[in-house]
């Protein structure tokens with residue numbers, strides 16, 4: 001397969017849903033114009049990352065945000081990994097990534113499975129479970145580019161989940177995420193690197209840009225990591241589109257020369 005150009009839209013998210021949707025559309029159109037075939041939005045791209053906003057911004061599927069992404073995917077002939085939005089189903093709200101194929105069809109949906117309930121002293125406190133419900137499934141979608149694993153933010157800290165995706169055949173794992181100014185500098189790049197090199201996958205992490213007017217300051221630094229654990233490209237904290245190539249021949253060479261996945265002794269890894 002030829003190299004595939006990926007775009008990560010590190011957008012600045014505001015308190016206005018209409019403005020966020022407009023920005024997402026603008027960046028997706030620009031990325032497609034630059035030749036990207038796989039376009040990724042950040043976590044909660046239509047809504048501030050704050051428990052006070054999730055229910056107000058929540059949408060059932062289909063809704064205005066998902067319809068926009070579906071239309072754009074179809075018109076531009078691209079795969080869109082729709083970051084995440086607060087998804088309403090009955091009286092529950094999920095942190096959900098909707099994934100659209102080139103014909104605008106829904107090819108998958110990931111509901112964040114690990115809720116971010118943490119309290120780091122002198123750092124960050126957040127309790128997603130105050131407003132959100134956890135999903136129950138791992139998500140690996142079939143695309144024209146092969147299988148792609150999708151997880152959301154805190155999900156990426158759980159190596160078992162990403163390993164399962166790789167064992168399921170995913171060569172690319174995409175994680176819309178919004179680390180913060182405590183855990184971002186400490187863990188963001190290291191986690192992306194180790195997940196990529198342990199599983200010999202391309203790992204795409206898409207953050208919002210940092211908005212200092214928001215209650216939650218995203219770390220930014222969206223990143224594309226290759227299967228060797230090298231950074232292909234990374235952003236700073238500002239709004240931008242980050243580009244990079246997926247090279248599946250390179251991935252196959254890494255896996256042939258250093259056959260980690262083949263050398264696993266799964267019979268020993270049981271308690």
Ligand SMILES: O=C(O)CCC(=O)C(=O)O
Pocket residue numbers: 043115116152153154155157177178179180183184
């Ligand atoms: O794991 C982290 O440090 C950040 C996670 C997070 O912000 C999230 O899950 O939304």
